[in-house]
Structures are given as C-alpha cells and as structure tokens.
Ligand SMILES: Nc1nc2c(ncn2[C@@H]2O[C@H](COP(=O)(O)OP(=O)(O)OP(=O)(O)O)[C@@H](O)[C@H]2O)c(=O)[nH]1
C-alpha cells in the first residue's frame with residue numbers, strides 16, 4: 001500500500017529522479033515505465049485534480065454497456081446481442097461542462113455531458129470500454145491503453161464467465177496492488193436463483209481473496225432489472241465525494257514502479273575502491289607510459305650534462321657529439337612543448353598537446369595495464385546489479401583510448417627539475433679553464449728556450465723554482481698543477497654529478513608518478529566513483545519514492 005505520510009508530488013519527484021539516475025543502467029523497460037508514471041501522473045493532475053475517471057471493463061457480453069446505461073439513466077451506449085457490441089470507448093461526464101482537456105488526454109472521442117448543478121455525481125467521468133476478450137485485437141489494445149490512465153475500474157462479470165482466466169490472469173491478478181481502486185460487479189444476477197447467486201458471490205469473493213484482491217468490494221447487480229444498481233451508484237457517489245481515487249491510483253503507481261526500480265538497484269553494500277588496487281593501476285600505467293625509461297633518461301642526461309660542464313676542457317669536447325638522452329625522448333622540456341589545450345589549467349596533466357617520443361607500450365605492458373584496469377572494475381562492480389556492472393566497466397574502459405595520450409601528455413609536460421642544482425657546474429667550469437690556462441702558461445714557458453734557440457735569440461731566462469719543492473722548475477710545476485688539477489677536479493665533480501643524477505632520477509620518478517596518479521584519478525577512478533555515487537543516489541531516491 002502506498003505511503004500516505006509523504007505528499008504524492010514529493011514521491012513522484014523522487015521516482016523521476018531515480019528513473020533519470022537509472023537510465024542506461026537498470027533495464028530500459030523498468031526505467032521507462034517509472035518515468036511514464038511520473039509523466040502521466042503529472043499531466044493528469046495538471047489537467048484536472050477535481051474529476052474522477054471511472055471505467056467499466058469486462059468480457060464481451062457481460063453487460064458493461066447495459067451497466068453504463070443503467071448508471072447514467074440513458075440509452076447512450078449500444079447494448080446488444082451481437083458480439084462484440086462496443087468497439088469504441090465512450091464517456092459521460094456529470095457537471096456544468098465537458099472536461100474536454102481531460103477527455104482529449106484520455107483519447108476518448110465519443111463523449112456526452114449530463115448537465116447538472118453540483119450533485120452527488122458531478123465531476124464523475126464514466127467510461128464504457130470495449131471488451132478485452134473478443135476476437136477484435138483493437139478492443140484489447142484500447143482497454144490496455146486506458147486501464148493505466150483511469151482512476152478507478154469497475155469490472156463487470158457475468159454468472160458464466162466470472163472465473164474466466166483471461167480476466168483473472170490477464171488483469172485482476174496483475175492489478176492486485178490496485179485492489180483499493182477497483183470494484184467487481186457480478187451482473188445478470190436475475191439469471192440466478194437466490195441460492196445460486198449466493199454461492200456464486202461466495203465463490204467470486206474467495207477467488208478474489210486468493211488473488212490478493214481482498215480489499216476489492218464485490219457487488220451483485222442486474223442491469224436488466226435494476227437490482228443492485230443503486231448500491232453501485234452509491235459507491236460511485238462516495239468515490240466522487242472523497243476525491244481520493246486519483247491520488248490513490250497514482251500513489252499505487254508510484255509505489256509499484258518504485259518497487260520495480262528498487263529491485264533493479266540491488267541493496268548490497270556498495271563496493272569501495274581500495275588503495276592497493278589504485279596503486280597497482282598506477283604502477284601498471286606508469287610502466288606502460290614509460291616512466292622507467294624517462295627515469296633512466298634523467299639519470300643519463302644529468303650525467304651527460306654534468307660531465308660536459310665540469311669535465312677537463314681538453315677531452316670534454318668529445319662529448320659534444322653525443323646526443324642528450326632526454327632531448328631524444330622529448331621529455332623534461334615543458335617550455336619546448338606545444339601550448340596547452342585551450343581551457344586547460346597550466347598544471348593540468350594530460351590536457352596539453354605535448355607529446356614525447358617515448359616508445360609505445362609493449363604488449364606485455366599493455367596486458368599489465370589491462371589486467372590492472374580489469375582488477376579495478378571487478379572490485380568496483382562486485383555485487384552490483386547487472387546493468388550497473390556494465391556502467392562501471394564502461395567507466396574504466398571509457399577513457400582507455402584516450403588514456404595513453406593523456407599519460408604521454410602528462411609526462412611530456414612534466415617539469416623534471418633539471419634546471420635546478422647546476423650552479424656549481426659553472427663554478428667548476430671556470431676553475432677548469434683557469435687550471436687549463438695555468439697548464440698552457442707552464443707549457444709555453446717550457447717551450448720558450450727551444451723557440452729562442454730556433455730563432456737564435458739570446459735572452460737570459462731567470463731560473464725560477466717551485467718554492468715548496470725547489471728541485472722542480474716553476475714552468476713544470478705549472479703544467480703539473482694545471483693538468484693534474486683539471487683531471488682531479490673532473491674526477492671529483494664526477495662523484496657529485498653521479499650523486500646528483502641519482503637524486504634527480506628519483507625526483508623525476510616521483511613527479512611523473514604523481515602526474516600519472518592524477519590522470520588515473522580524473523580518467524579512471526573519478527568516473528568509476530561517479531557511477532557508484534549515482535547508484536547510491538538512485539537507491540536513495542527510490543527509497544524516498546517508496
Ligand atoms: N438477463 C440479463 N441480461 C443482461 C444484463 N445486462 C446485460 N444483459 C444483456 O447482455 C447482452 C450484452 O450486453 P452488453 O451491455 O452489450 O454487454 P457488453 O459488456 O457491453 O458487451 P460488449 O460491448 O460486446 O463488450 C445484451 O443483450 C444485454 O441486454 C442483465 O443484468 N441481465
């Protein structure tokens with residue numbers, strides 16, 4: 001039974017929300033019929049909350065049209081012996097004017113007004129339906145179209161066919177939740193002897209009770225003799241007076257659809273993404289995106305650049321011919337890269353158009369990446385209803401094609417900090433050139449006597465001695481100091497360059513992994529979490545609707 005504490009409008013809105021959230025995840029038919037009810041109820045209430053629409057339904061020949069005529073006191077409906085007789089629905093409205101908009105909404109063309117001042121039936125719209133069980137397929141379609149639209153159903157059965165399966169299995173049982181908004185009338189009571197009638201009534205009552213229609217009233221009536229008609233009319237007068245049928249009908253609709261939708265949302269605890277799976281994914285993605293290659297490149301580039309800057313000038317020119325390992329990979333030079341995509345923040349990894357020349361992920365790396373993504377989607381979809389498992393999978397797979405690009409962009413645009421920490425290189429470089437100059441001066445000095453002799457110039461040269469070791473001449477000492485000092489300085493610098501290279505490589509790895517983790521978060525984890533949040537919100541909305 002529908003809850004009466006929460007206003008129907010609030011429940012309808014909640015069901016609408018739940019249907020929107022479940023769209024494309026829960027089975028389409030369930031989502032659609034929930035959305036249909038919300039739309040239908042909204043339209044119906046907006047058109048007219050004052051009218052009550054009651055339809056007379058039943059098998060052919062049961063006496064629907066005869067009942068319609070008896071209740072309206074007219075002969076508007078054709079009631080006859082040919083089967084089926086009624087093929088189009090017909091409506092009669094009591095009141096000051098025809099509720100045209102409502103009848104248009106119901107799609108009922110044949111309509112009549114029983115003009116009356118405010119009376120016990122004013123604002124009642126009574127509809128005579130075609131049968132649901134003749135050979136005319138269109139009749140059944142008309143019935144099926146109108147059953148969900150009307151506020152109340154009066155089922156007319158006759159003594160021969162009141163237990164007919166077409167009625168009970170096709171309509172009454174499935175409509176059990178609507179027991180409150182239905183009446184079953186055993187017509188043609190005049191054809192039965194009193195004891196037969198009593199037996200038939202008990203039988204019918206038992207049948208309905210067994211079908212979950214215990215709250216549906218059963219009346220005996222004869223449209224021919226008029227017996228029982230006042231009772232049915234009194235029942236309708238009560239319904240019109242209470243004006244609760246429309247709300248009851250839609251409240252039941254909302255409850256039914258919300259239940260059906262809730263069943264597609266499951267009730268188990270929602271999975272939570274754990275850090276281990278996230279780490280595993282980050283590892284696999286970092287590997288596939290080439291982080292180890294860049295790390296190695298940083299190590300080698302720092303060695304290359306450091307030794308080039310601090311090396312002994314006589315030999316270091318040889319290294320100019322070796323390419324810089326990072327320039328080759330097009331990594332670590334954010335300034336050289338193409339500008340960021342429009343709208344992207346300067347620090348947003350992966351939205352830049354930057355590209356590295358890193359090799360593509362190997363099949364092994366791709367397989368590791370796939371299996372990490374699968375592990376994540378398996379964990380995130382464990383125990384979810386089927387359509388939602390698909391949605392979580394799609395969320396992990398959705399960006400897969402873009403992922404490689406975004407990871408590459410994240411690496412290309414990373415600042416690996418290779419400009420910092422090079423100040424001492426230039427100090428060493430200056431020192432190297434000074435030592436080189438000392439060696440050159442010493443060498444020239446040593447060569448001077450030979451040159452003078454060659455040109456037969458007699459110039460007395462002072463014999464200067466190296467003060468700490470007087471056995472060695474000063475020019476020789478200068479050469480030894482210049483060359484030895486340069487080599488020693490190079491060796492010493494090499495140690496510091498190596499330490500720097502390792503620190504830089506480690507720092508670069510940390511920077512890259514952090515950027516990879518950011519891409520993982522925005523491209524994979526957040527979409528997956530969004531699906532889980534969506535399911536949580538759908539469940540919450542459907543509970544509000546219930
Ligand atoms: N004896 C008796 N005959 C009835 C009663 N009600 C209807 N009839 C007769 O049953 C036949 C069918 O009645 P209808 O009112 O046309 O039945 P219906 O349910 O509208 O039939 P369709 O329009 O074909 O679906 C007619 O000949 C009526 O006169 C009743 O209470 N007693």
Ligand SMILES: [Mg+2]
Pocket residue numbers: 064065066078079085086129130
């Ligand atoms: Mg009829």
